[in-house]
Amino acid sequence: MNDILFKHFHKPGLRALAGYEAADVGGYQVARQMLTSKVAPDEIIEKVKQSGLRGRGGAGFPAGMKWGFVPKVSADPRYLVVNADESEPGTFKDRELMEKCPHMLFEGIHLAAYAIGAHLAFIYIRGEFVQQAQILEEALAEAYARGYFGRNIFGSGYDLELVVHRGAGAYICGEETALLDSLEGYRGQPRLKPPFPAVKGLYGGPTVVNNVETICCVPFIVGQGPAAFRKFGTEKSPGTKIFSVSGPVKRPGNYELPLGTSLKTLIYDVCGGMRDGHELRAVIPGGSSVPVLDASKVDIALDFESVQAAGSMLGSAGVIVMSQRMCMVRATLNLIRFYRHESCGKCTPCREGTYWMEKILDRIEHGMGQPGDLDLLLDLCGTLLGRSFCALGDAAAMPVESSVRTFREEYEAHIREKRCVVRDAALAGSR
Ligand SMILES: Cc1cc2nc3c(=O)[nH]c(=O)nc-3n(C[C@H](O)[C@H](O)[C@H](O)COP(=O)(O)O)c2cc1C
Numbered sequence: 235m236n237d238i239l240f241k242h243f244h245k246p247g248l249r250a251l252a253g254y255e256a257a258d259v260g261g262y263q264v265a266r267q268m269l270t271s272k273v274a275p276d277e278i279i280e281k282v283k284q285s286g287l288r289g290r291g292g293a294g295f296p297a298g299m300k301w302g303f304v305p306k307v308s309a310d311p312r313y314l315v316v317n318a319d320e321s322e323p324g325t326f327k328d329r330e331l332m333e334k335c336p337h338m339l340f341e342g343i344h345l346a347a348y349a350i351g352a353h354l355a356f357i358y359i360r361g362e363f364v365q366q367a368q369i370l371e372e373a374l375a376e377a378y379a380r381g382y383f384g385r386n387i388f389g390s391g392y393d394l395e396l397v398v399h400r401g402a403g404a405y406i407c408g409e410e411t412a413l414l415d416s417l418e419g420y421r422g423q424p425r426l427k428p429p430f431p432a433v434k435g436l437y438g439g440p441t442v443v444n445n446v447e448t449i450c451c452v453p454f455i456v457g458q459g460p461a462a463f464r465k466f467g468t469e470k471s472p473g474t475k476i477f478s479v480s481g482p483v484k485r486p487g488n489y490e491l492p493l494g495t496s497l498k499t500l501i502y503d504v505c506g507g508m509r510d511g512h513e514l515r516a517v518i519p520g521g522s523s524v525p526v527l528d529a530s531k532v533d534i535a536l537d538f539e540s541v542q543a544a545g546s547m548l549g550s551a552g553v554i555v556m557s558q559r560m561c562m563v564r565a566t567l568n569l570i571r572f573y574r575h576e577s578c579g580k581c582t583p584c585r586e587g588t589y590w591m592e593k594i595l596d597r598i599e600h601g602m603g604q605p606g607d608l609d610l611l612l613d614l615c616g617t618l619l620g621r622s623f624c625a626l627g628d629a630a631a632m633p634v635e636s637s638v639r640t641f642r643e644e645y646e647a648h649i650r651e652k653r654c655v656v657r658d659a660a661l662a663g664s665r
């Protein structure tokens with residue numbers, strides 16, 4: 235627990251530069267040393283490759299490999315963009331990283347930008363994160379005042395500017411290419427890939443987009459070495475990961491644990507078990523955009539491969555816990571309402587599909603479901619899955635499809651009895 239990212243989070247004053255540079259924390263030493271000794275950028279990329287660090291924003295793509303795709307020579311400037319949009323329901327880890335230790339993120343930015351040869355970096359932060367944006371701005375002002383950004387940082391001869399850019403509150407702007415369009419001042423809608431941003435991204439220049447947590451891992455990896463990172467986690471999913479746990483557990487919150495920790499340990503040991511009167515029914519292990527798993531899968535290991543083998547995805551590791559008192563129809567309706575609202579409208583399967591899925595789920599939930607509705611829902615999921623322009627279409631369909639397939643009897647009871655048997659039983663029990 236708390237071995238890499240949260241290690242110093244209990245220390246007072248960590249948010250300020252002095253706190254981050256305190257002797258026992260030692261912040262900025264890694265960046266200072268790498269930059270002033272003019273270590274070859276490829277050496278940093280190699281360390282990140284060897285560490286096996288996989289992107290923490292959802293897809294789990296190896297960070298070092300992504301950095302390696304940036305052309306060594308390019309006519310256009312190169313950019314680093316940190317994705318701090320964090321709008322996935324159930325995911326709330328990046329906000330804590332930025333709130334508690336903004337300078338750790340900045341140090342990761344130094345190393346990542348230097349490694350790919352960028353002299354301009356952006357943090358694209360979710361519009362609703364007003365307080366976190368302010369914390370970043372204050373920390374950045376302190377860092378600039380000390381010469382840690384701008385010209386000749388740490389006296390190393392290397393120039394790097396950092397801009398904090400606030401989004402306007404659209405989930406789709408977390409998708410990396412929509413984010414780039416938004417950053418350029420356009421309406422945030424996804425771009426066709428390829429070309430991938432590492433080759434042609436912001437303003438047409440090679441651009442690396444990485445999640446906040448991914449970048450925060452970099453000072454540890456470069457400072458302590460890939461082997462130190464690989465001491466945690468599994469062979470294919472190395473390191474620690476922050477799990478954001480929500481739902482009726484005794485101690486919800488963010489927990490840093492080695493990848494591969496079992497779901498059972500997370501729920502029953504780390505989070506203190508289910509709240510009184512609740513029994514585990516289901517879990518969405520990777521934010522709201524991945525298939526739901528029923529309680530029989532509680533023994534799975536939380537790493538990219540094991541969760542996939544169990545029929546879901548680790549995603550952003552926002553672990554949404556559901557109890558036997560929760561109605562799956564209502565929970566699924568709640569999710570699809572979000573995706574319908576956040577669909578950017580660019581492509582028909584997602585724009586129309588999310589609208590119709592919400593309509594059907596809404597009528598089932600409100601006692602007006604019809605025979606055939608479930609097959610219609612599954613049919614719609616098939617129209618979205620793999621056929622939408624960007625991953626939001628899949629993200630909308632996967633929780634619905636898995637919920638209908640796993641809890642079909644409950645959906646059928648809703649349609650047959652025109653009421654929710656689960657909620658009624660829970661209400662009767664609480665009297
Ligand atoms: C609809 C949608 C929303 C996304 N939102 C985020 C987000 O808020 N933060 C994030 O880091 N990645 C988000 N992603 C994933 C990004 O597109 C991208 O894969 C990620 O930022 C890459 O960083 P990483 O390699 O460090 O994981 C989203 C993807 C989609 C399709």
Ligand code: SF4
Nearest residue numbers: 578579580581584624
């Ligand atoms: S899948 Fe949805 S969010 Fe993505 S481009 Fe199509 S309409 Fe927009």
